Amino acid sequence: MKKIALAAVLSVAASTAFAGGVVEPAMEPEVVAAATSSSSGGIIVPLLLLLVIAAAASK
Numbered sequence: 001m002k003k004i005a006l007a008a009v010l011s012v013a014a015s016t017a018f019a020g021g022v023v024e025p026a027m028e029p030e031v032v033a034a035a036t037s038s039s040s041g042g043i044i045v046p047l048l049l050l051l052v053i054a055a056a057a058s059k
Helices: 002-017 044-058
Strands: none
Touching: none
16 A cells, blocks of 8 residues: 555655746846945855854853
8 A cells, every 4th residue: 555655645746846948048147246345255154153152151
């Protein structure tokens, strides 16, 4: 009985994996990120993470 259930699950999974047709992929337009004028760069998130780790270690 387990083998029948496993075969049913695998057949459903295989049929959904091949659902649909071959479609040419559509390219999305490139998004140019605006440059920020902040002098901190990407340092704020690591500093906040360090602060949270230090607070958790002190308890």
